[in-house]
Amino acid sequence: MTTFKTILAGITIAAGIAISGMAHAETLKVGSTPTGVPFTFLDTKTNKVTGVMVDIMAEIAKEAGFDVETEPLAWSALIPSLTSGKIDAISAAMFATPARAEVVDFTNTIYGYGEGLFVSKSDTTQYVSYDELKGQVIGAQIGTIYIKKLQDSGLFAEVKGYETIQDMMRDVNAGRIKAAFADYPIVAYQIAQNNFPNTRLVTSYKPTMTGDIGIAIAKGNPERLAKLNAAIAKVKADGRIDAIVKKWGL
Known part of the structure; x- marks a missing residue:
């Protein structure tokens, strides 16, 4: 009887430990x-x-x-x-x-992946490099690798910082900035969903800020x-x- 009780107690303790471990996943x-x-x-x-x-x-x-x-x-x-x-x-x-x-x-x-370039649909230039936008006002998202590299290039009249890609796309869509750079897959997805109908992803552009x-x-x-x-x-x-x-x- 003592042996049975000891075995039963051991099983109960082991089960309790297992249940406790399952219940406390980090x-x-x-x-x-x-x-x-x-x-x-x-x-x-x-x-x-x-x-x-x-x-x-x-x-x-x-x-x-x-x-x-x-x-x-x-x-x-x-x-x-x-x-x-x-x-x-x-x-x-x-x-x-x-x-x-x-x-x-x-x-x-x-x-x-790398950066994507987007412009207004009225801009039909097939850009390959961001050098071709010299002297323009462009946008990039705050906290990304893109904004610092674009600012450090010294090519642009202004590199405006944005909290969200959607805010940049609205400004491009409305013509408030010439162009903007952001994560290629995110921009492609937004444009494919027709969320910004006056905005064009420049498919000829060659990204240089990949990661x-x-x-x-x-x-x-x-x-x-x-x-x-x-x-x-x-x-x-x-x-x-x-x-x-x-x-x-x-």
Whole structure:
């Protein structure tokens, strides 16, 4: 009888530990912008942030044993929120640049792309380089690699900074600026949805500010980084990332 009670107690304790472990999966607060269609954006039907990077982050987190709580943040607030501990990770269309890697850690690459150039439909010039826009007023998003490079070039009358790509597209659409530069897939998606009918994506343009996208986490957590990298490798290998990209029409 004593042996049976001892065995039963051991089974009960083991089950309790297992249940407790399942109930206390670590939750990552993940910062994503609500305006980066189709990568991260606010779905007005559900009032939740959704998109390519939200779906990819969900699969990576599930594989790594984390729960996810998505925090909508302005693009310029993403890294400050991560370094100050308000969030645990960033999943957005963010290039893993050397300058950013000095303040945050990036996972292995998920995918990469470059900038797109968009102008008014009334401008039919087939631009190849941004040099051809010398002396013009152009736009770029605050906090991106594009704005600094364009400003440092000294080519333009003004490089206006914008919080969102949609704001830039409205100004191009209305003729308030000559042209603007932003993440190619986001611009292509917006124009394909006919959200800005007077705006044209310049398909002849050759991007020079390309980069790789990864998930950013705060420095000093190599174990978390290793878990995320292992999960990324798995969801790449089994086709889940490809399926998500296809789902969003990219």
